[in-house]
Amino acid sequence: MIEMDCTCVQKHHCIPTEVIEVSEHAVEKTAEILKDYHRIFMVADENTYEVAGKRVECLLKEAGILSHVLILPAPALPNAENVGKVLMEAGRDREVYDIQAWSLNPDYILAVGSGSINDTCRMVSYRLGIPYGVVGTAPSMDGYASVVAPLLNGRRKIVYNCTIARHIIIDLSINCAAPYPLLLSGVGDMLGKYVAILDWEISRDRNGEYYCEKIADMVLKATEQCVQAASGLEKRETDAIRATSEGLILSGECIAFCGSSRPASGTEHMIGQTWEVMDVEEGKVPNLHGIEVGEGTFTAIELFRALYAETEDQHLKTLIEKYLPAFDRLEELQRTIRLPFTVTDKQRYVEGILRGRTFRDRYTILQYLYDQGKLEAYADRVYDVVMQKYFYGTFKERFPDWKA
Ligand SMILES: [Zn+2]
Ligand SMILES: [Zn+2]
Numbered sequence: 001m002i003e004m005d006c007t008c009v010q011k012h013h014c015i016p017t018e019v020i021e022v023s024e025h026a027v028e029k030t031a032e033i034l035k036d037y038h039r040i041f042m043v044a045d046e047n048t049y050e051v052a053g054k055r056v057e058c059l060l061k062e063a064g065i066l067s068h069v070l071i072l073p074a075p076a077l078p079n080a081e082n083v084g085k086v087l088m089e090a091g092r093d094r095e096v097y098d099i100q101a102w103s104l105n106p107d108y109i110l111a112v113g114s115g116s117i118n119d120t121c122r123m124v125s126y127r128l129g130i131p132y133g134v135v136g137t138a139p140s141m142d143g144y145a146s147v148v149a150p151l152l153n154g155r156r157k158i159v160y161n162c163t164i165a166r167h168i169i170i171d172l173s174i175n176c177a178a179p180y181p182l183l184l185s186g187v188g189d190m191l192g193k194y195v196a197i198l199d200w201e202i203s204r205d206r207n208g209e210y211y212c213e214k215i216a217d218m219v220l221k222a223t224e225q226c227v228q229a230a231s232g233l234e235k236r237e238t239d240a241i242r243a244t245s246e247g248l249i250l251s252g253e254c255i256a257f258c259g260s261s262r263p264a265s266g267t268e269h270m271i272g273q274t275w276e277v278m279d280v281e282e283g284k285v286p287n288l289h290g291i292e293v294g295e296g297t298f299t300a301i302e303l304f305r306a307l308y309a310e311t312e313d314q315h316l317k318t319l320i321e322k323y324l325p326a327f328d329r330l331e332e333l334q335r336t337i338r339l340p341f342t343v344t345d346k347q348r349y350v351e352g353i354l355r356g357r358t359f360r361d362r363y364t365i366l367q368y369l370y371d372q373g374k375l376e377a378y379a380d381r382v383y384d385v386v387m388q389k390y391f392y393g394t395f396k397e398r399f400p401d402w403k404a
Pocket of ligand 1: 006007008009010011012013212213214215
């Protein structure tokens with residue numbers, strides 16, 4: 001259990017995670033960390049099995065605590081079909097068939113992978129009432145310590161409330177070898193936190209929404225850490241991978257401390273996730289989460305800058321002003337890391353902003369602009385600015401061989 005006293009109205013934050021291990025050869029400690037369990041069901045996909053699963057399987061077998069293994073075909077999407085497969089394979093038949101007994105459940109589910117496998121296992125763990133943990137294979141998103149599972153259900157993406165991982169094991173030597181698009185996705189997921197916290201501050205002052213300064217500061221610190229590390233990712237510097245991995249975990253922890261994703265998800269996520277959903281609605285495989293969020297972040301930054309230049313609301317101006325230096329740093333960072341874009345068509349881009357406002361029930365600058373009757377005009381205006389300042393090519397151009 002991780003606990004923290006606080007000065008906010010909650011006074012105390014607490015999450016049931018027991019161990020977070022981020023180290024060079026963390027995988028080797030898996031059996032020791034999970035020694036209190038006896039029937040561990042391990043889930044991987046073909047790729048994550050190769051990079052980490054094989055070794056984990058061997059260690060758990062040696063320790064006599066492995067029940068069985070499921071390897072999903074890659075790429076494994078976080079969808080209803082895979083949740084079904086994990087659920088179907090979770091129970092083992094007893095050696096002697098007994099109509100009086102249920103099938104034998106595992107006492108622990110171990111996800112080996114990043115976003116998709118983790119979200120899939122989190123859902124099954126929550127539904128079956130069995131604890132789960134994750135051996136991460138790439139610092140690609142902040143969901144390791146998340147409490148929800150965004151899953152594809154037919155042509156819809158639904159965010160289900162779930163539970164948090166009991167153990168998070170991040171092996172830096174494995175994360176260092178992760179494909180570069182996944183590393184970029186991890187950074188993209190973090191860049192938007194400045195926007196998310198600014199949205200949260202605005203809602204606190206306009207709507208009296210609950211706000212925790214300690215959590216907000218922790219998220220901003222984690223973001224700063226990731227921004228500083230970002231330029232070292234392409235060369236796979238261990239310190240950069242460590243800083244990014246720790247930043248992403250910390251952001252996830254803050255979501256769990258807060259009990260909602262408010263500290264880590266604002267305008268940038270609502271726009272990015274709307275683009276994701278538009279793909280899902282059209283039956284396409286969605287792009288990497290953090291890549292969409294990165295483009296959403298630059299969009300949100302320009303919406304804030306435009307509002308700052310125009311607004312006569314002095315309080316709002318002061319709030320935005322605090323974040324302008326961070327926005328400048330992100331603009332500069334983009335010149336180095338050149339985060340690719342996924343949406344370049346103007347109509348689709350603008351639709352993401354307009355629909356993004358109601359993506360979830362959360363007050364952001366999108367709602368503010370809508371209430372002022374300015375959202376459409378702003379969406380139209382920022383398109384040109386964003387494409388001119390931040391666009392260095394599409395994801396497909398940069399990574400033509402990438403599959404899901
Ligand atoms: Zn607090
Ligand atoms: Zn995210």
